[in-house]
Amino acid sequence: MWEKVQNFASEFFVTGDPLIYGADVSIAVTLIAVITVLTYFKKWKWLWSEWLTTVDHKKIGIMYIISAFLMLFRGGVDALLMRTQLAVPEMSFLTPDHYNQIFTTHGVIMILFMAMPFMFGLFNVIVPLQLGARDVAFPFLNSLSFWLFFSGAMLFNISFVIGGSPDAGWLAYPPYSELMYNPGVGQDFYIWGIQISGIGSLMTGINFIVTILKMRAPGMKLMKMPMFSWSVLSSCIAIIFSFPILTATLALLFLDRYAGAHFFTLDGGGNPMMYINLIWMWGHPEVYIIVLPAFGIFSEIVATFSKKKLFGYKSMVYAMMIISILSFLVWAHHFFTMGSGADVNAFFALTTMLIAIPTGVKVFNWLFTMFRGKITFESPMLWTIGFIPCFIVGGLTGVLLSVAPADFQFHNSYFLVAHFHQVIIGGVVFGYFAGLYYWWPKLFGFKLNERIGKWAFWFWNIGFYLCFMPQYVLGLMGMTRRVVSYGWDKGWYEMNLVSTIGAVLMGIAFLFQVWQIAHGVKHRNANLDTTGDPWNGRTLEWSIPSPAPHYNFAVLPQVTDQDDWWERKLRKQEGHATPAPAKLEPIHMPKNSGIPIIMSACWFVAGFGFVFHWTPFIIAGLAGVAISMLVHSFNYKTDYYIPVDEIVRTEAKKGRVTG
Amino acid sequence: MAHTKASGPAHQADLHSEQHDHHDLEEMRTLGFWIYLMTDVIIFGTFFATFIVLQGSTADGPLPADLFDINGIIVSTFILLTSSFTCGLALLAMNKGRLKALIGWLAVTALLGATFIGLEINEFVHLIHEGANIGTSAYWSAFFTLVGTHGLHVLIGLVWMIGLMIQLAKRGITPVTKRKVNIVSLFWHFLDVVWIFVFTIVYLMGVS
Ligand code: HEM
Ligand SMILES: [Cu+2]
Numbered sequence: 001m002w003e004k005v006q007n008f009a010s011e012f013f014v015t016g017d018p019l020i021y022g023a024d025v026s027i028a029v030t031l032i033a034v035i036t037v038l039t040y041f042k043k044w045k046w047l048w049s050e051w052l053t054t055v056d057h058k059k060i061g062i063m064y065i066i067s068a069f070l071m072l073f074r075g076g077v078d079a080l081l082m083r084t085q086l087a088v089p090e091m092s093f094l095t096p097d098h099y100n101q102i103f104t105t106h107g108v109i110m111i112l113f114m115a116m117p118f119m120f121g122l123f124n125v126i127v128p129l130q131l132g133a134r135d136v137a138f139p140f141l142n143s144l145s146f147w148l149f150f151s152g153a154m155l156f157n158i159s160f161v162i163g164g165s166p167d168a169g170w171l172a173y174p175p176y177s178e179l180m181y182n183p184g185v186g187q188d189f190y191i192w193g194i195q196i197s198g199i200g201s202l203m204t205g206i207n208f209i210v211t212i213l214k215m216r217a218p219g220m221k222l223m224k225m226p227m228f229s230w231s232v233l234s235s236c237i238a239i240i241f242s243f244p245i246l247t248a249t250l251a252l253l254f255l256d257r258y259a260g261a262h263f264f265t266l267d268g269g270g271n272p273m274m275y276i277n278l279i280w281m282w283g284h285p286e287v288y289i290i291v292l293p294a295f296g297i298f299s300e301i302v303a304t305f306s307k308k309k310l311f312g313y314k315s316m317v318y319a320m321m322i323i324s325i326l327s328f329l330v331w332a333h334h335f336f337t338m339g340s341g342a343d344v345n346a347f348f349a350l351t352t353m354l355i356a357i358p359t360g361v362k363v364f365n366w367l368f369t370m371f372r373g374k375i376t377f378e379s380p381m382l383w384t385i386g387f388i389p390c391f392i393v394g395g396l397t398g399v400l401l402s403v404a405p406a407d408f409q410f411h412n413s414y415f416l417v418a419h420f421h422q423v424i425i426g427g428v429v430f431g432y433f434a435g436l437y438y439w440w441p442k443l444f445g446f447k448l449n450e451r452i453g454k455w456a457f458w459f460w461n462i463g464f465y466l467c468f469m470p471q472y473v474l475g476l477m478g479m480t481r482r483v484v485s486y487g488w489d490k491g492w493y494e495m496n497l498v499s500t501i502g503a504v505l506m507g508i509a510f511l512f513q514v515w516q517i518a519h520g521v522k523h524r525n526a527n528l529d530t531t532g533d534p535w536n537g538r539t540l541e542w543s544i545p546s547p548a549p550h551y552n553f554a555v556l557p558q559v560t561d562q563d564d565w566w567e568r569k570l571r572k573q574e575g576h577a578t579p580a581p582a583k584l585e586p587i588h589m590p591k592n593s594g595i596p597i598i599m600s601a602c603w604f605v606a607g608f609g610f611v612f613h614w615t616p617f618i619i620a621g622l623a624g625v626a627i628s629m630l631v632h633s634f635n636y637k638t639d640y641y642i643p644v645d646e647i648v649r650t651e652a653k654k655g656r657v658t659g
Numbered sequence: 660m661a662h663t664k665a666s667g668p669a670h671q672a673d674l675h676s677e678q679h680d681h682h683d684l685e686e687m688r689t690l691g692f693w694i695y696l697m698t699d700v701i702i703f704g705t706f707f708a709t710f711i712v713l714q715g716s717t718a719d720g721p722l723p724a725d726l727f728d729i730n731g732i733i734v735s736t737f738i739l740l741t742s743s744f745t746c747g748l749a750l751l752a753m754n755k756g757r758l759k760a761l762i763g764w765l766a767v768t769a770l771l772g773a774t775f776i777g778l779e780i781n782e783f784v785h786l787i788h789e790g791a792n793i794g795t796s797a798y799w800s801a802f803f804t805l806v807g808t809h810g811l812h813v814l815i816g817l818v819w820m821i822g823l824m825i826q827l828a829k830r831g832i833t834p835v836t837k838r839k840v841n842i843v844s845l846f847w848h849f850l851d852v853v854w855i856f857v858f859t860i861v862y863l864m865g866v867s
Pocket of ligand 1: 079108429481
């Protein structure tokens, strides 16, 4: 009996590696600490009713961003482990198997569990405020999306200590991801972790499209909408077209592994190439999904900190829409070398190069906006300026990669690794940081310390160039991606060492950011944002107090111009009378609900059951999902009204008089 | 919800603006559902594409032409199309405000749907008996996945419809239940359209 338990445990828990025992211990300690603190301070009820069951888009956004930061930490540790292993030749710090697992989890976590939730967090906190709306279109669904993402991310992350991590790369190409070569549970964790959170992403896409199309403040025509909201719309359109492909593709891979189907196997007539096409039909648009909102953020920031209207607003809108469409026509540039033939390759090379045109338009628009502007260099602007050169270099190397014949040389080399990190870190991560710094006062009601922020900024940037510039060279010297170790004879030593030092600098930069936030929380009272408009902003989110009250706008704004808030301020300055505020009315708001978190927990249980082939878990989990849905469908008491006197009290507390 | 709120005399003054609010909400939910349907179209599209790519990949397994019972399929197609028609009748009844007829037609629709699923399960059992299961060859993997996904959707539609009939019986025809019926009927017609593609691409092309 005891032996059986032992056997089970040694298969169930990942054993044999000191790093993993360390992780086991730290996970246990963290859990115990969290539970103790919550119990000691009697915070369970507060946590449940204020956060876990909330349908307030701003709180959901904050939870997304916190999760993204935790995942940035996890993905960053993975990156540092890999860079440590590669720092010097013939290193034996990580075994090849472990290395495979780490680059896989690093890639998946960074893209799906760091970039995506960070982006959704920013959507959530800002889009309704920019539109002059009180919430998103479907608040309940919004909460469900968050919890599905969270369940999926947790399911994926526990693979590290339970059962074993996936190791077939972030896109899990068959046949290696098939049962025949990959019999453990790691690949199943991959499938279900991504599948569950992917459903959440899809619903977020739908939610924000409807929000943007239907909930804009009266008078805000589409062509008066702030640029960030436009970028969210274009990104969400790409989401609703690409994520269903991912859902279907993962389902097929799952059937191969679980039910013995032959979609992508080598035997039984399966076709692995089909998978590679399908996964990139999602995977390529995915990179545009995460970068378009960053473009939107930069546009807002450039205009605000140059005190000028965004140059070429309309061309920016068209550029964004064109990019979101073109991104669906280029997927095969990811496998020029896999025998599609010259004409197919030529088509995909051309479409890829075409994307450079609207992207170039955007860069010029930003530069022209800055030209002759009264630029100030607070941190959001700093990140924007750091982004531009980085993105130009990354974009140019991207165009080089899109030259199909040249790609036969660069393919799967460190040149590629350097390229995609350059656009993803320089474009996406810097963009989201810029957004976070920009909207931080609106979210939390206080400003962060600029000095610490500048340290973080410089460490990120210098670290970035040190880390990735040598990798271009390494790629040209023949170093391929996903190598675990190399010999002294290759001559790759110096470049790799420099690259690792750069990675460490970025790690330090992250610590600066954590410090900056901790410092900000501690000294919040000294840095309160009492105006609600700390940057002298242009769009509606700056017209309400910071942090925004939970109903956002006491009276829905009437919009007349693009950059309406800015124009309103100008009119006031010129002495035009501001129209008297409209009469307050009771506000219709959605009620909190515990169903999203419960339903997502059931998905987690079902996913776990699928991973380990434990039928009772599958049945219980799916039944729980179905019951939660029915319960929700039968509940008609999902809204309430905030009475006028409560609005008056809240507004007065925030220093506003209305009514 | 506004309609319950607005019935109190204290809220008479707000009646107009609240109803407007409400109207927007129902409209938004319908739009959201249309977009959801589009994403479902893409999921089915992916499965269809896979099916077409793998159509010739029967390995050494049985061929579709030998196993399909096209007459049986025509019967189930007929049943499903009829259910779409009765679903339309339910909607007509609803728009005339006739609750009993509405629930009755929904029940007929659900019954036809259940028959369709019964026939499909029967077909699957038969196929498996003849040696064609999801693991037989890439062709049959694609077949069972595509047809099975459609079947799963019909099943979900059924459960949904039953839940809705209970709500209708409890609450009658209100703006909310009206929207829910509209949406479920949208879903049901959508499944019909998908089935027509299944019928043509999988079955008709399979036996020819
Ligand atoms: C912050 C510093 C980062 C460092 C030092 C770093 C380092 C690395 C390294 C060493 C690899 C393995 C390369 C190989 O051998 O193939 C890698 C792969 C990858 N990284 Fe990063 N990374 C960083 C940030 C990010 C971010 C922010 C993202 C995305 C948002 C990202 C996405 C990826 C992806 C998708 C892969 C490919 C994984 C695979 O091969 O399957 N990385 N990174
Ligand atoms: Cu691509």
